[in-house]
Amino acid sequence: MPPKIKICGTTNVEDATASISSGASYIGLIFAASSSRRVDLKNAKEIAAAVAGKCPLVGIFQNNPLHDVLQITAQVPLELVQLHGNESAEYCAQMTVPVIKVFSLDFNEPINLKQLLQDYCKHVAFFMFDKPKALIDPNWLSRAINSLATIEKDLPPYFFAGGLTPTNVNKVLNALQPYCLDVVSGIESRIGCKDPQLMKEFCDAVLGANRNVVTTEQGG
Secondary structure (H helix, E strand, C coil), rough: CCCCEECCCCHHHHHHHHHHHHHHHHHHEEEECCCCEEHHHHCCCCHHHCCCCCCCCEEECCCCCCHHHHHHHCCCCCEEEEECCCCCCHHHHCCCCEEEEEEEEECCCCCCCHHHHHHHCCCCCCCEEEEEEEEEEEEHHHHHHHHHHHHHHCCCEEEEEECCCCCHHHHHHHHHHHHHHHCHHEEECCCCCCCCCHHHHHHHHHHHHHHHHHHHHHCC
8 A cells, every 4th residue: 555645834725625636645734833834723724624524634833832732723623733843742642633743863963763752652643754954964865764664664653754756755665664755845836835736746656646557558
């Protein structure tokens, strides 16, 4: 089975509906204050109404006050929350919907991944491995793939993110078996605006549409 797809950083109804048409399994709405793709409650509710019953929404937060996260979760029908900051396991345990806890893979400052997984495993539904936002490392994707490949058999179902595009996603697919792939900037025409063609190309690459066409043609 191919991984699921999460199209994140969605800021408007048009992009949300296009994500579903392309094959997205999840749509991500960013509520982190520092993000240029942040949505307000009004926009979030409009998107939620447009995709109701069609695609689960994930709310993305980063070191937001607990009260704010719980308040937004109560007002917007989020099915999961994704926590990108330094949120503790105890913080995660207070969420009212399942949690995706993000760990940044910074090979200049290695983390004790095994210990972190043990600390959080009782309080989260999924882990996500991502590239640190400010990190400049042209080899990060290869290093991340190699790192996860050595421990993947011991991992619970996980999300993978970090500069993914329709062009490079096959590197992940050929080496890892994540539960879900997360994409943001790699399918945008500009910050906060998705490109329908890039979305389709990304989803086709992950779901195997292009490979199925080739196989059918070759097989006569």
